[in-house]
Amino acid sequence: MSCGDPIKMLFQPIKINHLEIRNRIVMPAMHLGYTPGGQVSDRLVDFYWERARGGVGLIIIGGCTIDEYGGMSEMIGLHDDRFIEGLSRLALSVQGEGAKLFAQLYQAGRYAYSLITGRTSLAPSAIASSLTRETPKAMDADEIKMVQQSFVRAASRAKAAGLDGVEVLGSAGYLISQFLSPVTNKREDEYGGSWENRTRFGREVVEQVREAVGPDYPVMVRIAGNDFMPGGNTNTEAAAFARILEAAGADAVNVTGGWHETRVPQLTMMVPQGAFTYLAQGVKRQVTVPVVACNRINDPLVAEEILRLGQADMVGLARALITDPNLPRKAMGGHLEAIQHCIACNQGCFDEVFKLAPVTCLVNPRAGREKETLITKAPAKKKVTVIGGGPAGLMAAFTAARRGHQVSLYDRNPTPGGQVPLAALPPGRQEMDNLVRDLVYQLGLHDVEVNTDQEVTATLLEALSPDAVVVATGARPLVPELPGVHLPQVVGAWEVLTRKVDVASPVVIIGGGAVGCETALFLARQGTISPETLYFLFENRAETPETLYSLISRGLQEITIVEMMGKIGRDIGASTRWSIIQDLKRRGIREMVSAKALEITPDAVVVEKDGERISLTARTVILAVGATPVNDLYEEIKDHYKEVYLIGDAKRPRKALEAVREGLEVGLKI
Numbered sequence: 001m002s003c004g005d006p007i008k009m010l011f012q013p014i015k016i017n018h019l020e021i022r023n024r025i026v027m028p029a030m031h032l033g034y035t036p037g038g039q040v041s042d043r044l045v046d047f048y049w050e051r052a053r054g055g056v057g058l059i060i061i062g063g064c065t066i067d068e069y070g071g072m073s074e075m076i077g078l079h080d081d082r083f084i085e086g087l088s089r090l091a092l093s094v095q096g097e098g099a100k101l102f103a104q105l106y107q108a109g110r111y112a113y114s115l116i117t118g119r120t121s122l123a124p125s126a127i128a129s130s131l132t133r134e135t136p137k138a139m140d141a142d143e144i145k146m147v148q149q150s151f152v153r154a155a156s157r158a159k160a161a162g163l164d165g166v167e168v169l170g171s172a173g174y175l176i177s178q179f180l181s182p183v184t185n186k187r188e189d190e191y192g193g194s195w196e197n198r199t200r201f202g203r204e205v206v207e208q209v210r211e212a213v214g215p216d217y218p219v220m221v222r223i224a225g226n227d228f229m230p231g232g233n234t235n236t237e238a239a240a241f242a243r244i245l246e247a248a249g250a251d252a253v254n255v256t257g258g259w260h261e262t263r264v265p266q267l268t269m270m271v272p273q274g275a276f277t278y279l280a281q282g283v284k285r286q287v288t289v290p291v292v293a294c295n296r297i298n299d300p301l302v303a304e305e306i307l308r309l310g311q312a313d314m315v316g317l318a319r320a321l322i323t324d325p326n327l328p329r330k331a332m333g334g335h336l337e338a339i340q341h342c343i344a345c346n347q348g349c350f351d352e353v354f355k356l357a358p359v360t361c362l363v364n365p366r367a368g369r370e371k372e373t374l375i376t377k378a379p380a381k382k383k384v385t386v387i388g389g390g391p392a393g394l395m396a397a398f399t400a401a402r403r404g405h406q407v408s409l410y411d412r413n414p415t416p417g418g419q420v421p422l423a424a425l426p427p428g429r430q431e432m433d434n435l436v437r438d439l440v441y442q443l444g445l446h447d448v449e450v451n452t453d454q455e456v457t458a459t460l461l462e463a464l465s466p467d468a469v470v471v472a473t474g475a476r477p478l479v480p481e482l483p484g485v486h487l488p489q490v491v492g493a494w495e496v497l498t499r500k501v502d503v504a505s506p507v508v509i510i511g512g513g514a515v516g517c518e519t520a521l522f523l524a525r526q527g528t529i530s531p532e533t534l535y536f537l538f539e540n541r542a543e544t545p546e547t548l549y550s551l552i553s554r555g556l557q558e559i560t561i562v563e564m565m566g567k568i569g570r571d572i573g574a575s576t577r578w579s580i581i582q583d584l585k586r587r588g589i590r591e592m593v594s595a596k597a598l599e600i601t602p603d604a605v606v607v608e609k610d611g612e613r614i615s616l617t618a619r620t621v622i623l624a625v626g627a628t629p630v631n632d633l634y635e636e637i638k639d640h641y642k643e644v645y646l647i648g649d650a651k652r653p654r655k656a657l658e659a660v661r662e663g664l665e666v667g668l669k670i
Helices: 042-053 081-095 141-160 175-180 195-213 235-248 277-284 300-308 319-323 327-332 350-354 391-402 432-445 458-464 493-497 514-524 531-539 545-553 574-586 632-637 656-669
Strands: 014-016 019-021 025-027 058-065 100-106 165-170 219-224 252-256 291-293 314-316 383-387 406-410 449-451 468-471 475-477 490-492 507-510 559-562 590-592 595-601 604-609 612-617 620-623 627-629 643-646
Touching: 042 058, 042 081, 058 141, 058 165, 081 100, 081 141, 100 141, 141 165, 141 195, 165 175, 165 195, 175 195, 195 219, 195 235, 219 235, 235 252, 235 277, 252 277, 252 314, 277 291, 300 314, 300 327, 319 327, 350 574, 383 391, 383 458, 391 406, 391 432, 391 468, 391 656, 432 449, 458 632, 468 632, 490 493, 493 514, 493 620, 507 514, 514 559, 514 574, 531 545, 595 612, 632 643
Parallel strands: 025 058, 025 314, 058 100, 100 165, 165 219, 219 252, 252 291, 291 314, 383 406, 383 468, 406 449, 468 643, 490 620, 507 559, 507 620, 559 590
Antiparallel strands: 014 019, 475 627, 595 604, 604 612
């Protein structure tokens, strides 16, 4: 499908039961951390109101706790009548903008943390979770009935609150998934053993919810299209389960990917867009109710193609709508280039959830702060000069221009972006470039003068005579004080990523943070076969699957990462780090942690580990030990202008999340 093709199917109405939804875009449930004590807050209402106003068809909120065993206090509460009033307020807000609102009924089973709930979690069998490191209590017959009734009562509360429907959560390794899977269900009663018995708990939940809410109230079920767990359920079982749930009263099926314990990445940037749509397609073949495709869909063109091919009836865009609440309206109006795309970095969403912090967004730092970061007209128009075109400078320029200021941006490089283009070079990181591309496009829409290949000096700045100056000059690679650091075989990670230097094996990378790990993966891909070659060889059965796996996972370079700390990738977010570590191991990259580089010689790196000196043979040594701020200009000019701001890595090297947020805040301040 080309960019010039119209988007039509995405904006056709669809019915779930008798409820008509204005388009095929679904915002699936995602924990946000905006509901202290489970109560709907102004922050939650503002967040979803903006997405409803932006044109989404269906919003699913949650997970919503159905009891006090399988959730946590910061989740949206549905386990008591006291939550109804707040949910009614939220429903009226969303419905007033033309969107429909469902509540996801959540029971985590063995994924619940006793430290949070204060109770031992309940599950079909007493099998420890690798996620929580806890062993749940095997549910007895009374507890099964109790939890099923909790689903029923929560659904009834959602209906009483005026929500348009409910979604029963049966995916991701939560309680219903645990009953369905032979991996976690070892029961010998009517709820375990055979396929029919393992489906019983989930089927009865849907039957009982249907009976409680009546025949016309929409009931959706979210399932895993494949558990991606050894010995678990595949897409074949998922489709069969969906057929059972439809017979039990489900009006729609929302299909996602694996469990939280799976080792197959589901949501990170390395996952190709729409990669798991085939799971929805497999389910759709077996049911007649609408099917929703989810996971790594952030572009309306991708969503339209899924619908056009008949792989699903609706498409889930969760993080895409956190990033750009107006994505539906922009797509419907044909303004695809104006969309700000989710880049699947997870820095502001999933990584924050794992830290029990409220969700935000790297690309859209207004997410979750809609009211306090309103873009209002500035009291007086000012001439603003932004120095540095990295993410902090771009966001500052964009925000200031939206507020009516006359903004010019200067960057010393041929193209804006700062370190972002470097971050986009390792395999699976290409979408980082969308951050820069989308912001640069917005600058054009708001008449920002962009000057590249332009070094700003104090003299030039004086000639420009700005009212306000934003210094976002970034950082430069840190060069450690290490004997031999200036030998010819010693190069910087940034030089390697931009292919400014040749790399000879064996390679030693000093520094095991994000840059060191990503540089290692960048090099490890050299000499592997391309996806097109893999497809050709596999389709023609030219090699065995084992040989093909070796050809895509092992390249030319022998690589060792040396890290002083006790583990590598400490600065990588929790939602992504495990997959990068897994990829490093898959590609045979050696890790040496708790090791200090002492010296670089013409043919080796000498390190100290456990009190022992070890010589690592190296024809190339790559430095990836961090960055240091570039703020000389700021120090020179800070006392010469009324408004001077230092932001981003020029202030202190950190993640792009902090840089973009600072850019927004400075743009609001000027």
